[in-house]
Amino acid sequence: IRAPQIITKLTDAQVDEGSRFEFVARIEGEPEPKITWLKDGIDVKSNIDYRQEFVNGVASLVIEETFIEDTATYTVRAENIGGVAESSARLTVKSLMKTEGTSARSTISSLMEEEKPRFIKTLTNVQIMEGETATLDCVVVGRPEPEVIWFKEERTVKEDERTHLMFTGDHVSLTIEHAVPSDSGLYTVRARNVHGETTAFCQLKVIQKKVPPPAPPKRPRRPLEAPSFQQTLTTTTVEEGDTAKLEVITRGEPLPEVTWTFQEQPIYQSETVKIEEFVSLPVFAYRMGEGL
Template sequence: MPSKPAPIKKSPAKKAAEKAPEPVPEPEPAPVEAPPADAAPVEAAPTEAAPGAEGEAAPAEDAPAAEGGTPAAAPTAEDDAAAADADAPADAAPAEAAVVEEAPTPPPPAVPTSAPLDVSVDDVTDSSLTIKWNTPETIGDSGLDGYTIEYCKDGTTDWVPVPIREIGERPKIRIPRNLKSCYVKQVGDQINLVIPFRGKPKPVVSWLKDGQPVDTRVNIRNSDKDTIIFIRHAQREDSGVYEISVKVDSFEDKATITLQIVDRPGSPANVKLLDTWDFNAALEWTPPKDNGNTEITGYTIQKADRKTGEWFSVLVHHHRLTATITDLIMGNSYSFRVFAENQVGISEMSAVTKGVATIHKTSIVYKPPEYPERDFSEAPRFTTPLTNRTATVGYTTKLLCSVRGCPKPTIEWLKNQVIIGKDPKFRQISTQGVCSLEIRKPGSFDGGVYTCRAKNQRGEAVVSCKLVVKQVILPEAGKEKGK
């Protein structure tokens, strides 16, 4: 039997080329040429090279393709390392045989991701159903990118993927926190509310107000992710419960928003003046018919004097339906009016009392206190007595004393125990208890004892003095010189 051909040795340059990281391209098979018409058929070359003498081996390149036959067989597994020598000339014999290297060990195969667990079907309707499953037990090295859903019609074995557009998301409305309670705005304010939601494919959004379609004044704008309700100038009739519905196929989510548009209240009704006493007046009234669409927080009471007509607040933020006005002025007449208050402000109009509260003047009679009458009467008493005097003839002189007594005493002057009376030579004066006796140009005979006597109903008092009247004596020498 012929032996196997010896391996072909490779040159060092070819060994370096094999060690390079780039892969060696496989040689393309030679094209098959059609044989000529008169050519005899030739047998195809065997897949293996013809053996030679023992110890010798013809190179694989020496077996050219038979003319008109099939191309030469591809190199065997042992000759894979010599693929790079395919371009060498057929008649060139290699200088040395090449060494065959073993192929590297391939890496272990990647671990595949296992199938989802606990696949179940629920919420089956006429047009939809819900599929649920759990995460696979084993997830490959490349991770989990998603799931592919397929369905198979009954009676067939063909599985068809579900289009992505048919895989939807249940709708869910997300009401902002400030809209979960009653949303309050004043009349004339602008309202712009954004309500986000989610759902796939694009949900169908609808609005209702108190169970009825929304008024055309209310603008609704919808997108894939939210809906907007816009009112340029809010009015009282815009108040109510707004219901939003987001629907995807047979799934639907609903939510409500309560909108309250408030305004200032109307005036109180039936203000009455119940009573007036002393400096006080009592009032009573009923709540206003229009509270401004919000709770009444209090009342303001004012008064006006009918004389001046000016209004003054006497009670503010009063919570009762009755009030007592105090500290009114006597003789004045008053009118009263009441305003209602809420969280927006005070009412534009007020309710005025029909009656007038008049504070009348009461007659006052002064009655002085009665005290026991005191008796101030007393007998005359001289506080300053008469003193002895010396007078000169021809020079007027006075005698003085003072006396007290109640009632006023009567004063009498006496000379040598004889009442002087109305003698023109003497002048008697009595003022504020001071008694005086004036002696005009007394002579030597006017000297003597003078007495002052005071008398009244309670008694009598006497005081005396001595008056000496001297004569001026001129010396003789003086007289002669005068002559």
């Protein structure tokens, strides 16, 4: 049992009215904690305005379209039998309505004010098959332009022949070519400038391809061979009532079919005749003049 622990806490944010916003916190605990979101101390219910998720240890609260009344202090609470942990942050929603007497220039100037980074489009979980290309992307804004760093399980992601990092305009992406199962894990993108920082998380899962079992080796085809006897019948004398065993050894490809006859009549298996694997024929002795 481990009490809940909030690894990545909520941070204060400021957004323009009408924009999308997402609070994200990474949380650990055993058993898995129950997550509750509060707005100014009141439970936030998951609905069309507020969407809650808790996947792979990442709790999120998404507001698809923010309004002035969304300005509040938000708290994420994680609780299990081991204890409770909380983290809070202030969300401020700025109105874009031009007030009376405000010039267009001053309005534009206010919109160009410097701000800490924030995600307009956050990361989403990705699942692909081994060998495919994985793309993790998001949109982040901030002024001045933020520095962006990627992490996989707390380790910095570096570019290599398979891994490519891009930051064009507001669009940030991490691309992994020819993905393998070891690329799976929790990925974090952090955007930071002089006014603060923000993070987003997602889970990448690369499913291993099933390798078909190797085909059995082909048996070499043996050349055809006409039937022949390696051991022929020999004259056998037995006492009446004893068992007489007649044997031959044949060869040929394919395996020859062997037929036994007595006085030019076929011999079939019976109570007194036993044929084994078509190569030997034990028979009971018989009195002279009596047939099989």
